[in-house]
Amino acid sequence: MDQIVRYFFDFSLMSAYWPDILRGFLITIEMSILTVLIGVPLGLAIAILRLYGFKPLNALIILYIDFFRSIPQLVLIMLAYFALPSFGLMLGPFTATVLALAIVLSAFSEEIFWAGINAVAKGQWEAGRSTGLGFNQTLVHIILPQVVRISIPPLTNRAIGISKGTTLGSVVAVPELLNVTSSIQSNVANPTALTVGALLFLALFLPFVRFTRWLERAYAHPRS
Amino acid sequence: MRSATAITPASADPIVAIDGLRKSFGNVEVLRGVDLRVAKGEAVVIVGSSGSGKSTCLRCINRLEEPTAGTIRVGGEEVTGAKVDLNLLRRRIGMVFQGINLYPHKTALGNVTLALRKVAGLGKAESEQKARQHLELVGLAHKADSYPAQLSGGQQQRVGIARAMALEPQVMLFDEPTSALDPELVGEVLNVMVRTKEMGMTMIVVTHEMHFARDVADRVVFMDHGAVLAEGTPEDILVSPQHQRIRDFVTRSRA
Ligand SMILES: Nc1ncnc2c1ncn2[C@@H]1O[C@H](COP(=O)(O)OP(=O)(O)O)[C@@H](O)[C@H]1O
Ligand SMILES: [Mg+2]
Numbered sequence: 167m168d169q170i171v172r173y174f175f176d177f178s179l180m181s182a183y184w185p186d187i188l189r190g191f192l193i194t195i196e197m198s199i200l201t202v203l204i205g206v207p208l209g210l211a212i213a214i215l216r217l218y219g220f221k222p223l224n225a226l227i228i229l230y231i232d233f234f235r236s237i238p239q240l241v242l243i244m245l246a247y248f249a250l251p252s253f254g255l256m257l258g259p260f261t262a263t264v265l266a267l268a269i270v271l272s273a274f275s276e277e278i279f280w281a282g283i284n285a286v287a288k289g290q291w292e293a294g295r296s297t298g299l300g301f302n303q304t305l306v307h308i309i310l311p312q313v314v315r316i317s318i319p320p321l322t323n324r325a326i327g328i329s330k331g332t333t334l335g336s337v338v339a340v341p342e343l344l345n346v347t348s349s350i351q352s353n354v355a356n357p358t359a360l361t362v363g364a365l366l367f368l369a370l371f372l373p374f375v376r377f378t379r380w381l382e383r384a385y386a387h388p389r390s
Numbered sequence: 391m392r393s394a395t396a397i398t399p400a401s402a403d404p405i406v407a408i409d410g411l412r413k414s415f416g417n418v419e420v421l422r423g424v425d426l427r428v429a430k431g432e433a434v435v436i437v438g439s440s441g442s443g444k445s446t447c448l449r450c451i452n453r454l455e456e457p458t459a460g461t462i463r464v465g466g467e468e469v470t471g472a473k474v475d476l477n478l479l480r481r482r483i484g485m486v487f488q489g490i491n492l493y494p495h496k497t498a499l500g501n502v503t504l505a506l507r508k509v510a511g512l513g514k515a516e517s518e519q520k521a522r523q524h525l526e527l528v529g530l531a532h533k534a535d536s537y538p539a540q541l542s543g544g545q546q547q548r549v550g551i552a553r554a555m556a557l558e559p560q561v562m563l564f565d566e567p568t569s570a571l572d573p574e575l576v577g578e579v580l581n582v583m584v585r586t587k588e589m590g591m592t593m594i595v596v597t598h599e600m601h602f603a604r605d606v607a608d609r610v611v612f613m614d615h616g617a618v619l620a621e622g623t624p625e626d627i628l629v630s631p632q633h634q635r636i637r638d639f640v641t642r643s644r645a
Contacts, residue, residue, distance in 0.1 A: 292454055293491035293550075297505035297557060298481035307504055311495045 176358045183350045183359070190346030191366050197264050197342060198329035198370065204268035206325065209275025214305070216276070217283060227276070234273035239331045242266040247338040263335035271328045278320045282313035315385040322378035326371060343367065403466070405430050405561050405592045406451060411460035413446050413616075420446050422616040423460070428561065433593040435603040437627075438613035439639060444596040445488075447613070448563045451594070452483040465560045481509055484554030488566040490546050492538040498525060498549045499534040502556050510557060524552040527589075528582045544575030548582050555586065562586065564595040580606075600643050604628055612636050 180187070216227050234242070246262035257265065286309050294304035336345035347363035406428040413421035420443045428434050436444050449455040451462055453469065453476055462469050469479050492501050502521035506512045512520065525531050528548035530541075538546050547567055554562060564583065568576040580602050587593055587606060597603065603610055603624055610627040612620045614635055620627060631637050 287489070287491070289487060289489045289491035290493065292485075293487065293493070293553075294504075295476075296452055296454065296480055296483075296485040296487075297553065298477045298479075298509040299505060300477050303508050307508065308493050312493075315495065 173356065174358055174361045176356055177362075179354050179356050179358055180350075180362060183346075183354075186341075186346050186350065187343070187359075187362060187366070190341055190343040191370075193260070193341060194332050194343040194367075195370055197260065197267070197332040197335065197340070198374075200264045201267040201271055201329055201332070202325050204264070205271025205328070206275050206321065208268065208272035209277075210279050212272060212276040213279035213283060216280060217305070231273040231276050234270050235277070237270075239267060239270055239328070240334050240337060242270065243334055243338060259335060259338040259340045262338060263332065263340050267328055267331050270331075271325060274324045274328070275317075275321060278317050278324065279313060282317040283309065285316055286312045311385075318378065318382050318385060322375070322382075325378075326374060329374075330367075330371070403430070404428055404463075405432075405465055406594065407461075407463040408447075408451070409461045411447065411450060411462060412458045413443075413450060413455060414458045419458075420616050421450070421458075424613075424616070424618055426611065426618065426621075428592060428594055430592055431590050432608045433587045433595065433606055434609045434611055435607035435624075436594065436596045436611045436613055437598070437600075437603060437639070437643075438619075442613045443616040444613050445565050448485075448565050448594060448596060451561075451563060452480050452485055454485075477509065481505075481557055482560045484557060484559035484562040486547070486550050486554055486562065486564045486567045488569050490543070490550050490570065492546050492549055492553075494538050497535050497537055498530060498541065498552075501538070501549055502553045505553070506556055521552070521556055524556040525549070527555070527585070528552045529578075542575060543571045544578045547571065547579045551579075551582055551586065555591070561592040561594065564593065564597065566596050566598065568597065568599060598643065600628060600640075612639070 212227055212230070216224055243263050243266040246257055246266045247259060250257055250262070290308055290312070291304055294308045295301075299307070332340075332342055333344040335342045336348075339345070343363050343366055347359040350359035351357050404427040406426065408424055408426040411421050411424040411426075412419065424443075424447055426434070426447075436447070438444055446455055450457045451464065451469070453474075457470055460470070464479065464483060468474070492498075493504070496504065499518065499521050502524055503517040506517035506520055507514070510517070522531060522534060525534055528551055530545060530548055530552070533541060533545060533549075538549070541549065550567075567583070568579050571579065576599065580599060583593070583595070583602070584606055595602075595607070605624075607624050609621060610624050611618055612627055612631075612633075620631070620633055620636060626632075627636060628640055631640060
């Protein structure tokens with residue numbers, strides 16, 4: 167027991183590293199938030215574009231979502247960082263990671279929103295249109311609120327899953343939380359750093375999970 | 391309840407005038423030349439077996455279905471053709487659905503105010519006041535803040551009627567408004583429809599409720615295989631029908 171404490175919970179060893187850990191933590195938060203903030207709205211926008219049903223565009227959209235759902239995130243991050251420069255696009259490690267993750271999340275979100283749009287009964291469109299609402303008005307006021315409601319649970323899972331991919335940023339040397347804590351671990355030859363990392367990841371994602379549970383309840387329409 | 395001048399001559403300024411309406415889905419022709427006139431304040435009930443094209447005919451009037459051929463005029467204005475502003479047209483035509491189709495994420499009040507605000511352009515206070523009036527007319531003022539899931543099927547359909555009526559349309563289309571309801575809830579919806587007629591609303595009603603057709607309709611139209619087989623007073627069509635097909639239908643409906 168004593169050994170376990172000394173091994174995993176020797177916080178005195180961390181004193182010199184708190185600023186680094188904190189910086190890593192903030193970078194992880196920043197990347198996660200940016201990934202969700204870019205990925206989810208982009209997915210929604212693509213799903214709405216797809217709804218307008220321009221044939222060639224829809225073929226492109228399907229190609230996009232199938233490609234980015236299939237390719238491993240790690241590969242995509244490395245491509246964004248190492249390959250894009252040869253196409254004249256130089257991205258920093260932070261930007262490359264966020265871009266790669268946001269695109270993957272957009273592909274998954276699009277599928278979720280698209281399924282949601284199709285799950286709303288056709289009669290909802292007809293009811294709206296029959297009162298003189300236009301296509302866009304019906305979409306915004308009648309269809310999308312119902313789509314968002316049914317999409318929240320699967321969207322939450324995806325967003326969290328992909329945000330955890332921020333740890334992959336370490337391969338292109340983003341000083342995110344896992345990267346920082348694992349190098350501290352090798353410096354001081356004690357894994358307490360990883361304990362700190364784990365606790366901080368919990369501190370980040372647990373409120374997020376709780377928040378989405380709250381969202382689910384807020385968007386549920388009351389049953390009798 | 392029926393007015394004295396039950397049969398309206400086709401020449402009287404009709405609110406709805408349908409001429410030679412045809413509609414095909416793929417190469418299946420489901421409407422094969424429908425002609426129909428509905429005068430102001432008239433209640434026309436369309437009956438006929440399932441699949442005879444009643445719903446399709448109604449849905450062509452507000453262009454939820456695109457007619458293949460023929461002309462439809464509502465309030466004297468041609469509604470077929472590419473130049474027609476569909477949203478403006480539909481605002482003048484109320485529709486009540488078999489599937490009810492209330493917006494589940496909006497209260498009864500919210501269901502009624504949405505189009506008042508976004509289509510009629512009324513402000514918040516004005517639209518709510520008007521919506522409450524119309525909920526009152528269907529006897530549901532006290533349910534204004536309830537969500538559809540908290541209402542019975544009959545109450546939901548009455549909100550559906552209020553939603554359409556609030557826009558003060560020139561004509562109301564009812565497509566089997568009680569078919570999805572438990573039998574004990576049918577009466578309250580039919581009562582609201584009777585009141586709607588008494589308020590002078592022009593109505594085209596597809597229904598299997600033969601009592602309603604007999605007691606409330608000014609005219610009954612029998613559709614068969616995508617065309618009007620016969621039309622006349624409820625007595626003519628439902629009590630002493632001339633056609634064998636209608637006699638069969640009436641016998642089946644009584645069963
Ligand atoms: N969207 C559609 N696509 C293909 N066929 C349809 C469609 N809507 C209706 N039909 C067909 O048209 C015919 C008439 O349908 P409908 O107007 O619903 O009849 P009714 O309301 O009298 O029961 C039926 O044979 C039905 O299967
Ligand atoms: Mg029908």
